[in-house]
Amino acid sequence: MSARRTRLLAAPLLALLVAPAARAEHGFILPSSTALAGDGNVVTFDAAGSDHVFFFDHRPLQLATIAVLRPDGSAGTPYNTLQGRFRSVFDLKLDQQGTWKVASVQTMIGGTFKLNGEERRVGGRGGPPRPQGGIGGPGGAGPDQRGGGDRPGGMADGRGPGAPGGDGPRRPPPVAFEDMPAEATDVHLIEDVRRAETFVTAGAPTTTVFTPTGKGLELDPITHPNAAAAGETARFRFLIDGKPASGLKVTVIPGGDRYRDEAGTIALTSGTDGIVAIRWPAAGMYWLGVEAEDRHPAQPRAETRRMSYAATIEVMTP
Amino acid sequence: MRPISLALAAGALIAPAGAAFAGTVTITLPRLAIAEYKKPYVAGWIEPAGGGTARSLFAWYDYRKTGNEPGTKWLSELRSWWRKSGRTLTLPADGITGATKGPGVYSVALPADLAPGQYVLSVEAARENGGRELVSVPLSVPADSGHASGKTELGAVVVAAK
Numbered sequence: 196m197s198a199r200r201t202r203l204l205a206a207p208l209l210a211l212l213v214a215p216a217a218r219a220e221h222g223f224i225l226p227s228s229t230a231l232a233g234d235g236n237v238v239t240f241d242a243a244g245s246d247h248v249f250f251f252d253h254r255p256l257q258l259a260t261i262a263v264l265r266p267d268g269s270a271g272t273p274y275n276t277l278q279g280r281f282r283s284v285f286d287l288k289l290d291q292q293g294t295w296k297v298a299s300v301q302t303m304i305g306g307t308f309k310l311n312g313e314e315r316r317v318g319g320r321g322g323p324p325r326p327q328g329g330i331g332g333p334g335g336a337g338p339d340q341r342g343g344g345d346r347p348g349g350m351a352d353g354r355g356p357g358a359p360g361g362d363g364p365r366r367p368p369p370v371a372f373e374d375m376p377a378e379a380t381d382v383h384l385i386e387d388v389r390r391a392e393t394f395v396t397a398g399a400p401t402t403t404v405f406t407p408t409g410k411g412l413e414l415d416p417i418t419h420p421n422a423a424a425a426g427e428t429a430r431f432r433f434l435i436d437g438k439p440a441s442g443l444k445v446t447v448i449p450g451g452d453r454y455r456d457e458a459g460t461i462a463l464t465s466g467t468d469g470i471v472a473i474r475w476p477a478a479g480m481y482w483l484g485v486e487a488e489d490r491h492p493a494q495p496r497a498e499t500r501r502m503s504y505a506a507t508i509e510v511m512t513p
Numbered sequence: 514m515r516p517i518s519l520a521l522a523a524g525a526l527i528a529p530a531g532a533a534f535a536g537t538v539t540i541t542l543p544r545l546a547i548a549e550y551k552k553p554y555v556a557g558w559i560e561p562a563g564g565g566t567a568r569s570l571f572a573w574y575d576y577r578k579t580g581n582e583p584g585t586k587w588l589s590e591l592r593s594w595w596r597k598s599g600r601t602l603t604l605p606a607d608g609i610t611g612a613t614k615g616p617g618v619y620s621v622a623l624p625a626d627l628a629p630g631q632y633v634l635s636v637e638a639a640r641e642n643g644g645r646e647l648v649s650v651p652l653s654v655p656a657d658s659g660h661a662s663g664k665t666e667l668g669a670v671v672v673a674a675k
Contacts, residue, residue, distance in 0.1 A: 230595055233585035399601045422596060511592045512645070 220244040220253050221448070221482055222391040222505050224261075224297055229421050229509040231397045236289045238395050240273075242299055243282040248458075248482040249450040249507075251281035256299045256391060258283045264404045266293025266397075293401035294421060298392040304372040304494055306384035317384060318369035372494075385499045386492035388412070393507040396421040409437035412487050412502035417470065423510040425478040432469045433485060435502070439469025443485050447473055450480040475510040483508060534655040535675040536623040538570070540636055541668030544616035545643075552613035553640040553666060554587060556594040557621060562631035562651065567597040570634075571621050573611045576604070590639040593647050623672070627654045638666040 222244040231238070242256035258278045263271030273285035289295060305318045370376075372384070388411050394404070400419045407413050414420075418429035433440045447461040463471040475481070485504045492500035538557060554574045560567035572594070575584030585604060589595045604610060623634075632652040639645040646666035650659045660671040 228589070230589045230592070230600070231586075232588035232595065232600065233583050236586065396600070424593075424596065511596055512647075513593060 220246060221248050221484060222256060222299065222389060222503070223249060223482055223507050224256070224299060224391055224393045225249050225480065225507055226297070226393050226395050226509070229393075229395045230511070231289060231395065234292070234397075236397055237286055238289060239275075239284065239286045240297055240393070241282045241284055242391070245281075247453040248448050249480055250453055253281065255279060255281060255283040257301070258285070260299040260301045261285065262298050262300055263287060264296040264298070266291045266295060266401045266403055268403045268406070271295065287395075289395070289397040292398040294394055294396045294404055294419070296392060296394055296404035298390060301389045302493075303387045303389075304384055304497060305369075305387065306382070306497070308370075308375060308379040308383070309381040310376060310379055313367070314381075315367055315379075316369040317372050317375060319371045382496060384492075384494070384497040385501060386494050386497040387501045387503075389503045391505040391507075394420045407434050407437050409434075410493065411436065411500075412440070412485060412504045413437075414504060414506060415469075420506065420508050423475055423481075423508055424513045425475050425510055426513050428472050428474045429508075430470055430472050431483075433465055433471070433504070434469060435487060435489065436491065439465075439467070440487065441465055441467045441469055443469070443471075443487055445471045446484045448482045448484075449477070450482065478510050478512045481508045481510055482506075534623070534627050534629075535625055536654075536658075537620045537673055537675075538623060538634060538636070538650075539618060539620045539669070539671040539673065541618050541670070542614060542616050542638070543663075543666075543668040547643075549642065551641040551643070552615050553638045553643070554591055554613065555636065555638045555667075556591045556599060557634065557636045558594055558598045559623070559627070559632050559634045559652070560597065562633050568624065569594070569598045569602060569606065569609050570623070571611055572599065572602075572604075572606070572609050573613050575613055576610050577612075587639070587641070590645065591637045592639075592645065593635065594637045629654050634670075634672055636667060636670045638663070640666055 223242070225241045227239045241251065242261065243251050243254065244256060245251060245253045255278050258276050261273060261283070263273060265271045271287060273287050275284070275286040277284040287295070287297065307314055307316055309315070390412065392414065400421050402419070405416055407415055413434045415432040415434050417432055423429050433443050443465040445463040445465060447463065449459050452458045461473065463473065465471050483506045487502045489500050490498065540555065540557070542553065542555065556572040557570040558567045559570060572588070574588055578584035588599055591599060602609065632654060633649050634652050635647060635649045637645070637647045644665050646663045648661050648663045648667050648670045650661045650670055650672050652659055652672055656674045658673045660669060662669045
């Protein structure tokens with residue numbers, strides 16, 4: 196973690212784009228159960244980005260990024276939604292038998308450009324300026340709001356550091372990608388696609404929700420994620436734009452790392468077929484994370500595409 | 514492959530012609546010295562020793578309970594059985610579903626149409642506000658017997674070939 200922070204801070208461009216903590220975090224969606232019997236079960240989910248796996252210590256994943264896929268491939272609708280300071284919460288009624296996918300998918304574009312020789316940052320949602328204060332409550336930004344980079348979604352916030360309060364010299368606020376002027380020069384943009392998923396199965400497992408979209412970094416499981424058991428080996432394939440992605444660094448961390456001296460990280464690298472094999476050492480909730488970067492952003496004005504994928508997998512007792 | 518009935522009564526088996534195997538598994542549910550005892554959910558299944566499709570033998574659960582939390586809801590607490598066999602069954606399953614049972618000794622017939630080979634017979638029990646235990650017995654078909662014993666939620670599991 197510290198190495199990554201150092202590397203990011205050493206690269207001024209990247210440090211501008213993404214708060215270091217945001218890249219070091221573990222984004223996850225944590226289900227209350229993954230294997231359900233009978234009809235009409237309800238599962239509740241916590242969605243957060245955190246330092247410790249499955250603890251709520253950093254930020255919520257934005258409710259607006261949550262997408263649910265029912266076993267037949269249609270969209271599902273969460274309810275009882277709440278976005279708190281540290282986590283988002285929602286329920287899902289499993290009104291269809293089979294495997295459901297619950298995901299947070301977020302694409303952000305950040306970077307810099309020059310306008311009349313002045314460098315400007317790109318980020319935020321665009322549109323009219325939002326009122327200061329926001330969810331920080333009356334009186335403006337609360338003590339836990341440290342400027343745009345640390346807000347939920349990182350670049351998704353329109354305010355830059357130093358914007359609240361207005362003391363000291365101001366940098367010009369970031370410009371939303373959609374609002375970039377046509378006469379901008381020296382455009383350097385990064386597309387950042389983040390995906391966090393989990394899977395729950397009512398009754399017998401199905402595979403429709405695993406159908407790849409062919410876009411970005413995706414999981415193409417060979418072993419069904421809801422069939423993971425301690426002592427057994429799961430095989431997962433990773434795809435980038437629908438093709439097997441070799442040489443990916445895959446990180447697997449058992450939950451509960453707050454109570455251990457060592458995180459217990461299992462580090463794997465995908466083979467030429469894009470496959471990693473994970474032997475689950477014990478039962479429990481596991482966080483799986485992958486990051487990749489290439490020069491094939493979907494947005495043509497961007498130069499680089501950064502992709503992150505995370506999955507929460509419950510490993511059962513054998 | 515047709516599920517067979519619980520052969521608590523002799524003659525319940527309908528063996529296909531030429532079937533060479535007949536056996537029973539006997540399960541002991543221990544008496545537990547605790548204040549609030551709920552009868553456990555118990556399931557048994559048999560699977561090829563080298564891996565393969567598991568076949569349920571019995572599942573004892575509160576199949577009559579309906580409402581907001583029907584008895585089926587807790588079937589996934591039989592984690593191993595649910596993953597390997599239970600979740601692919603249509604429940605209640607003829608010849609498999611049975612009522613929960615209190616402490617005692619129960620016998621269940623093994624399928625008569627088991628092909629010769631190596632198997633593992635497993636029995637799993639899970640109890641409300643209690644523990645969960647899995648007991649497995651290696652089994653060679655035809656003509657083998659074996660036993661294993663649980664420590665907490667299950668007593669002896671005895672396989673006897675006839």
